[in-house]
Amino acid sequence: MSRVCVLGGGAWGTALALTALRAGRQVSLWAREPQAAEAIAMGSNPRYLPDVAFETGIKATTDIASALAEAEAVLVVVPAQALRDTLASAGPHLPAGAPLVLCAKGIESGTGRLLSEIAAEACPGSSTATLSGPSFATDVARAMPTAVVVAAKDEALAADLAALLSTPTFRCYSTGDQTGVEIGGALKNVLAIAAGAAQGAGLGASAQAALVTRGFVELRRIGVAFGAQPETLMGLSGLGDLVLTCASAQSRNFAYGLALGRGEPLAGRPLAEGVATAGIAVRIAAEKGVDAPIIAATARILAGKLTISQAVESLMSRPLKAEAD
Numbered sequence: 001m002s003r004v005c006v007l008g009g010g011a012w013g014t015a016l017a018l019t020a021l022r023a024g025r026q027v028s029l030w031a032r033e034p035q036a037a038e039a040i041a042m043g044s045n046p047r048y049l050p051d052v053a054f055e056t057g058i059k060a061t062t063d064i065a066s067a068l069a070e071a072e073a074v075l076v077v078v079p080a081q082a083l084r085d086t087l088a089s090a091g092p093h094l095p096a097g098a099p100l101v102l103c104a105k106g107i108e109s110g111t112g113r114l115l116s117e118i119a120a121e122a123c124p125g126s127s128t129a130t131l132s133g134p135s136f137a138t139d140v141a142r143a144m145p146t147a148v149v150v151a152a153k154d155e156a157l158a159a160d161l162a163a164l165l166s167t168p169t170f171r172c173y174s175t176g177d178q179t180g181v182e183i184g185g186a187l188k189n190v191l192a193i194a195a196g197a198a199q200g201a202g203l204g205a206s207a208q209a210a211l212v213t214r215g216f217v218e219l220r221r222i223g224v225a226f227g228a229q230p231e232t233l234m235g236l237s238g239l240g241d242l243v244l245t246c247a248s249a250q251s252r253n254f255a256y257g258l259a260l261g262r263g264e265p266l267a268g269r270p271l272a273e274g275v276a277t278a279g280i281a282v283r284i285a286a287e288k289g290v291d292a293p294i295i296a297a298t299a300r301i302l303a304g305k306l307t308i309s310q311a312v313e314s315l316m317s318r319p320l321k322a323e324a325d
C-alpha cells in the first residue's frame, strides 16, 4: 500500500493527510469546498488549522471519484454523524480491496451504531479499521510527537495500516480490539464535556479528578459490556485520550463544556462530538444494564433537563456502596 486517500478536509483530515505524506505516501484528499481544497493543496487550512503552515504535496480536490481513484487505503475523517452519508457518496468509487480507516470518534445518534457497524452497512464489501488515541490535530500537523492506535478485527491489517501511517513523530500501535478502541474514543468526548463544565462552573480540582476517574469507570463498564478488552480501555484510545481531552481547553469537547459551565453561548461553537454521543450513550448503557450516572447527568445537562448544580447534588447523594471498580 502506498496510495492513501483522505475523505474530509477539516483539522483532523488535514493532519492525517500530512502524516501520510510524511510517511512517504502519495496522498489525495477530498474536501467539500473548493477554497478548502485549493488551500490545502497550497499548504494551509485557514478555517480549521489557522495557525499552521505546512508542506505542499497533498492532491486535494472536491471530486470524490478522482480522490478515491487508485487509493489503496481510505481514511474517513468526517464527523461521526456524517459518516453514513459520506460513505454512501464514496461507495460507488471505492477501489476494490482498499480498507476504510475510520478516524472519527462517536456513535450514530439515531441508531446507536458504532462507526465500524455503519461502515459495514454502507460499504459491505470493504474491510474496516479504526484509528484513535490522544492526538490533537494541530500537534500532529506540526509534527509534534504523538502516539495512536490502529485497530482492526484482522490484526494483520491493523499492523499493515499502522506501518503505512507511522512516521518518526507519529507512532501507530496496532490491536485487534476494534470495539474497545471505538468505545473509548466515543465516550471520552462526553466525559471531556463534563470535565469542562465542572471547571467552567468552578467546582474545583478535586471534583475534576473525581469526575475523570469515576467517568473512566463508566467508560470501562460500557466497553466491557460490548466485549472490549479492559487493557484496550486502559490504553491510548481509552484512558490516554480521556486524560488528554479532560485536561486541555485545546479539546473542543472540553471547551464546549467550559462554555456550558460558565453560562456562555453554545451556538456556533466548533464541532464537539460528545454532544451528539451523550444521549445515545445513555440509551446504550441502559440497554446493556450498565450504571453510568456521570454520562447520564451530562446528557441531561446537554438536553437542558438538569442544571450543573442539580447534577452535582444528585451525583453526590447517590447511595454509597462498596465499589468493586
Ligand SMILES: NC(=O)C1=CN([C@@H]2O[C@H](COP(=O)(O)OP(=O)(O)OC[C@H]3O[C@@H](n4cnc5c(N)ncnc54)[C@H](OP(=O)(O)O)[C@@H]3O)[C@@H](O)[C@H]2O)C=CC1
Pocket (backbone or CB within 6 Å): 008, 009, 010, 011, 012, 013, 031, 032, 033, 036, 048, 077, 078, 079, 080, 082, 085, 086, 103, 104, 105, 106, 135, 136, 137, 138, 271, 273
Ligand atoms: N481535531 C482533532 O484534533 C481530532 C479530531 N478527531 C475526530 O475526527 C473527526 C473529524 O474532526 P475534525 O476534522 O477535527 O473536524 P472539523 O470540524 O475540523 O472538520 C470537519 C470536516 O468534515 C466535513 N464535514 C462536516 N459535515 C460534513 C458532512 N455532513 N458531510 C461531509 N463532510 C462533512 C467538514 O467540511 P466543511 O468544511 O465543508 O463543512 C470538514 O472538512 C471527529 O470525529 C473528531 O472527533 C480525532 C482526533 C483528533
Ligand SMILES: O=C(CO)COP(=O)(O)O
Pocket (backbone or CB within 6 Å): 105, 133, 134, 135, 136, 137, 189, 192, 241, 244, 245, 250, 251, 252, 253, 254, 271, 272, 273
Ligand atoms: O480527540 C481528540 C484528541 O485525541 C480531539 O478532541 P476534541 O474533538 O475534543 O478537540
